[in-house]
Amino acid sequence: MIIIMKNTASQEQIDALKKEFETMGMKIHFSQGMNTTLMGLVGDTTRIDIDKVASLDIVEEVKRIQEPYKKANRKFHPQDTVVDVNGVKIGGGNFQVIAGPCSVETPEQICEVANSVKASGAGLLRGGAFKPRTSPYAFQGLKGEGIRLLLEAKKCTGLPIVTEIMSYEDIDLFEDVDVIQIGARNMQNFELLKRVGRLNKPILLKRGLSSTIEEFLMSAEYIMAEGNENVILCERGIRTFETKTRNTLDLSAVPLLKKLSHLPVIIDPSHATGIPWMVEPMTLAAIAAGADGVMIEVHNDPPKALCDGAQSLRLNQFADLMKKVEKTTAFFKTL
Amino acid sequence: MIIIMKNTASQEQIDALKKEFETMGMKIHFSQGMNTTLMGLVGDTTRIDIDKVASLDIVEEVKRIQEPYKKANRKFHPQDTVVDVNGVKIGGGNFQVIAGPCSVETPEQICEVANSVKASGAGLLRGGAFKPRTSPYAFQGLKGEGIRLLLEAKKCTGLPIVTEIMSYEDIDLFEDVDVIQIGARNMQNFELLKRVGRLNKPILLKRGLSSTIEEFLMSAEYIMAEGNENVILCERGIRTFETKTRNTLDLSAVPLLKKLSHLPVIIDPSHATGIPWMVEPMTLAAIAAGADGVMIEVHNDPPKALCDGAQSLRLNQFADLMKKVEKTTAFFKTL
Amino acid sequence: MIIIMKNTASQEQIDALKKEFETMGMKIHFSQGMNTTLMGLVGDTTRIDIDKVASLDIVEEVKRIQEPYKKANRKFHPQDTVVDVNGVKIGGGNFQVIAGPCSVETPEQICEVANSVKASGAGLLRGGAFKPRTSPYAFQGLKGEGIRLLLEAKKCTGLPIVTEIMSYEDIDLFEDVDVIQIGARNMQNFELLKRVGRLNKPILLKRGLSSTIEEFLMSAEYIMAEGNENVILCERGIRTFETKTRNTLDLSAVPLLKKLSHLPVIIDPSHATGIPWMVEPMTLAAIAAGADGVMIEVHNDPPKALCDGAQSLRLNQFADLMKKVEKTTAFFKTL
């Protein structure tokens, strides 16, 4: 960490700051040859509150050299983390497709979708039981009943299940859930992150709509600092000025996150684009960019063909996509 | 609500959709003179899930005519809401300054600040006990002890206190807190919103970093729909590409929110800009734009003048600002 | 085009507006069954100034059904446009790599790079002669001399050349340039667009930093409306809040632009990311997403290995990448 001092800082103030850092176990070096005094800190600077230092009256600016995250940092953990979900592996060369409906609705729906996506090659089943909705008047999900239906679908198919938690008070309902999802809107719900960090269960953490890559990794660090290192990172689109797509999929986040961190990285093209025909090109692009998986919304074709979410793929569309996914992952393994 | 149907929609599908809306109590009108079929809905459309309708296979686009919020909507509540905090009123012509330190640190600190800001004219005392921090390794606040210190400061000065809740599990600690703050990162923590919506206590709701005005009002609606109509809206800067200020204060949100809603609207120039000398011009600008209050970080001048947050105003700077605030609010009342 | 009228609009005003549209050759349909009057326009609405209509006192909102671009619109031109640059084809299944240095510097540099990228498989040579720089004190390019050197490199290698124009006053220098590039900062320099629209030469149009997809296509339309239909669209990163990459590559723009338009679409991973090791994954992802080409910065390895732009690939890195590009484009042709 390098601290650029203000010209107005007195020697007494600089000495006091130096002493404070030394009591934290840092080694301090100065550089005073220029018209600015620089203070260099060597040691475990993740414990230093950069915002607080930056806000000191005598400090012009602070520059981290080391990343503020440790557990999520590839520097200290060069091998890829492989998250093992009841034998289904994600990361380290294991590409997985997580598929299922936006919301769990009926036993028939979830069972039909589960059987079909399994047959097509999906490795995990997703389905929303607790639904974060912008409006308090919108359908909020089947909640406990939704999880019960997911667990039945798991029993039929053997597919591990992924579903979102919105409040830790509901944790008992998630006992048999295989992967707990933290949604984009809760990415900085720090108390929830800490709580799931004490579980012995993989966490799928979605990037917030306006979260930087560094903030995203710091949220993973919140979970990991409590002991749970089974975190899957999921890029699901960021908020920009563009309105033609629901959000803007930041696909460059995939290689970047994999460079900075050892955690598996997946993308959610359904939520990122909000447009079903864009799921295929963005899924193939994600494979090419090095992603460890994708999470895709799939629904069954109801007889009345009326109320299908157009963001979702139909079962046969998903089956077609999976054939291309298999060929494409195989191709890139040999490239 | 106007629904633009796709050209590919069959009459059968359109009829089925019409029936569905009619069972929800809507009146339906069609316009088929153009090359597109439009379906117009009359009734309480706040109950309709616009995203779901938009995602139907047969729907090209949906356009709301009515706002999706009711309780927060000025149309149905033309008078300004005045939030009364133990006799201290906000809104409806009552301008209030909420002042205090970023974090509560020691009894001496909070007491000195509380006495001083009261003398200068602040109406409420703020102070962070639970601190949302990007890093799990950063100081997370004094928590319960911080609230205890705030309550002591309240006893000395009589100032009502405002402090942030991060998890509903801590609610017992907030029993004597006068205003509960929901921070920007929790603006769409819907479970927390519902819970504080059942309290009989004013809620200060901060706008999320990438939240639209409509999403902000929908989050207020979450609280109000549960019964708690004492919501204070706080614009605290949005995330943009600009890096010279911490965030970009969206001051146009003030007249806009006040037009759309009857709730009081305040701004937080300290967090929005992150720069102490910008607090004064943005506070005066907020008054000119019609805000009902401001929330300002103030700290005492510690003997060693070392660790003061540079984002905060010192006690004397705050006193000077308050003189201008008084004159300026008086001026605009007569304009 | 659907116009939602304000409730305050008088019949007289509505009639007057109707008459105005009818004199423009539009057919008008009304829908008055709801609490809102809708006016539907059928005809060539590209000639209607939507902003002006939207700003009328009696208009609540305007909604286009048709896209505002015609010449660039795939609806009216279903086949892919293939831009032929002296026999080198881009689009319609022809993938091209445009490679070369950020700035043309010396005859040796540009010749060595040109020979090497040709040997590696590049189809066109790029090089900056006029350089748009944020600072007036920064190197602004070799200008006319830079173009002269590019033309020499073209002579040696036979590679067609692509270079940026910044002002139409310099057009004489571009007589033998094969593709004229309009940079992101000039994407809405409408006078320049009109001027190059009168040329008989392909134009490579870069998307502006905060340009929407629709604005981008409207800028292409400016060029095409003047008669020049040989436009290549280039996504080069948009400006977001993220700071780890120079810009955010919007890769979903590729399938979206190709759906909306028949024009070839390429990406510039070098400028979008600003990070050399990200060029490879984003290039492969672009192929997977359906792009018609990429534009990559490449430099020669100077003996002193000092001043190389780290954003650029070295010659051998580019050669390695091209092998993967060939295999990947071949793979996706068979998928």
Added chain:
Amino acid sequence: MIIIMKNTASQEQIDALKKEFETMGMKIHFSQGMNTTLMGLVGDTTRIDIDKVASLDIVEEVKRIQEPYKKANRKFHPQDTVVDVNGVKIGGGNFQVIAGPCSVETPEQICEVANSVKASGAGLLRGGAFKPRTSPYAFQGLKGEGIRLLLEAKKCTGLPIVTEIMSYEDIDLFEDVDVIQIGARNMQNFELLKRVGRLNKPILLKRGLSSTIEEFLMSAEYIMAEGNENVILCERGIRTFETKTRNTLDLSAVPLLKKLSHLPVIIDPSHATGIPWMVEPMTLAAIAAGADGVMIEVHNDPPKALCDGAQSLRLNQFADLMKKVEKTTAFFKTL
């Protein structure tokens, strides 16, 4: 300027870089006490191309201590610049209102507006002759004829006129124009900036939609570096995710620009918000924030009251606003 070297940089490479900077007249200081080598540069670093240095293989990061702009920098020009437009002064305590229609349409229109805004207290007349339009099919302005009408209005009223140039080829038409406006879309049309920098005429420079404060000042520097120091900066809204307002007015840019630069700063609330009733609160807020002026769209009330831009104020609305503007500027002078 501080350069943080990569750990992989050899001593030979560092020495070579040092020599290069020394030949540019810089003094170099090293700090090698930490695990990183820092190179500090003292001298006129505006001439150093920070992007190029940052992109060197041996450089980790570069940090400017000095701003990259000189002529626009308040550090080297502490007094406010007062731009004198034929006796009408802007800046240094002189607040001016520039008013007029979006587009010049007819002699009657521009004359009526000019007479009325003059009577209400406007100091300058604005009017669009060349109109930058997203669509090539939209009305592009009366061009030369529009300027002729503006000059007639100037003759009647004595008000100096402000109008936008889009291409330097039209410069002859601007001979008698008092202030030349560079629009947001041309803020980084560097060739145009250089050209107007050689004129002896005030330039009103609008901030680009996604331009940072620093880029904005660098564009002013382009003009000033050519000799023309009469630049008026105009904040007109930036592009964000919010859609309720046309753009997001960044009012904090006013105090920030005035701190960093000596140039006068005005705002354009009409374009920033796109909503006429928001012009008043944002104008008053701009005065409170320290702006040197505002630019407001005003139209006359045509008999048919049909085609008025709703973004514009009517003449009587403008007259009412001007009374408040006068009182408010008077109030803040005494505060």
